[in-house]
Amino acid sequence: MFILYPQDYFNKKKPDESFIDETQETEKVFNIGTIYSKNHIENDKVLYRGWMLSSNEYDEIEDIINKNNLSLITNKKQYYSAHYMNNWYEVVKDITPETIFFKDVNELVSNLDKLDWTQYFIKDSVKSLTTTRGSIASSKKEVVEIIKEIEDKKGIEGVISLRKVHSFKKESEIRYFAIYGKVYSPIDNVSDLAIEVATRFGNLPFISIDIIKDEENHEWLVEIGDGQVSDIKMWNPKDFANILNNLS
Numbered sequence: 484m485f486i487l488y489p490q491d492y493f494n495k496k497k498p499d500e501s502f503i504d505e506t507q508e509t510e511k512v513f514n515i516g517t518i519y520s521k522n523h524i525e526n527d528k529v530l531y532r533g534w535m536l537s538s539n540e541y542d543e544i545e546d547i548i549n550k551n552n553l554s555l556i557t558n559k560k561q562y563y564s565a566h567y568m569n570n571w572y573e574v575v576k577d578i579t580p581e582t583i584f585f586k587d588v589n590e591l592v593s594n595l596d597k598l599d600w601t602q603y604f605i606k607d608s609v610k611s612l613t614t615t616r617g618s619i620a621s622s623k624k625e626v627v628e629i630i631k632e633i634e635d636k637k638g639i640e641g642v643i644s645l646r647k648v649h650s651f652k653k654e655s656e657i658r659y660f661a662i663y664g665k666v667y668s669p670i671d672n673v674s675d676l677a678i679e680v681a682t683r684f685g686n687l688p689f690i691s692i693d694i695i696k697d698e699e700n701h702e703w704l705v706e707i708g709d710g711q712v713s714d715i716k717m718w719n720p721k722d723f724a725n726i727l728n729n730l731s
Contacts (some may be wrong), residue, residue: 484556484731487544489533490517502532505715508724513731518547530556530689530730535609535712537640538563556730557688557711565690565709567608567641574683578676579704580604581647588630591643595623602648605629608641619648649703655696656705658716660726662689667726669718676702689730 486509488498496519498506509515509532529548536544538559545559564570569584576582583598585591595603603620605611611618612633620626630643659677660667664685666677674694684690689710695703715723 484513484528484530484727485553486513486515486727487529487531487533487548488515488517490519495519499533504720505532505723508720509727512724512728518544527553528556528731529553530727531711533712535566536562557709561687562709562711565684565687565707566712568606568644568706569608569642571684571707575680575704575707578679579706580649583645584608585643585645588627588643591630591645592623592627595626595645598645600647604646604648605633606644606646607633607639608644610637610640612636650698651695651703651705652698653695657694658713658718659692659694660689660710660713660718660723661687661692662710662726662729663687665729666692667729669716669722674702676704680704680707 488502488506491497491499496517498515498517506515531544541559541562545555548555568582572579572582572584583594585594601621603626605618605620605626612629614632614636616629616632618629620629626645630639633639657668657670657674659669659674659681661677661681661684664681666673666681668674668677677692677694680692681690684707691708691710691713693705693707695705697703
């Protein structure tokens, strides 16, 4: 398996320095590089590891890989299934906070009064607002302001997602990874809920699963994501590199 990383700004054949801790471990096990070092790719399986890509960007990566008689382990349909929240929500809506999707801010505002929620967590199909303000609103005015800030900073990817806010214990959140339905954990035990989620998405090669507990210690699914573009968070880079063997 070849692991494809974003290129360094000054040396396009070298992975971006932002991934240095990870690449120091993955290069011990796999051939790694960038799209510009594709002549060194000797395997027919390619795993992308890097920044989040829009649908158009991922299409371009897959086209380049296919033209070189290689194949991405995660094809674009599988990528869309895990990367965009509005694609995976229906599969797990019974174990994750209630979420409503809107095509634009006008549709959202016209329907907001129908909800009896006291707070709203706002994001697009992919990411929430990471500024000091955060993504939680308590009024229609704040909802609109957060959406405007998302639009100004990065644009809306996909649709607008409005999630019901629960009282979660932030320190309890754990990121698991699942490969073809099998869960891998950064700690000694594995959440039963993570196993349930992985089972429901067993057709996807590589996903991340974020599980959190509420004040009553009830587990909830925060979100899933495509494993290729998910940060390793609390994972030891060596342990993360080792689980990738299960994809090759």
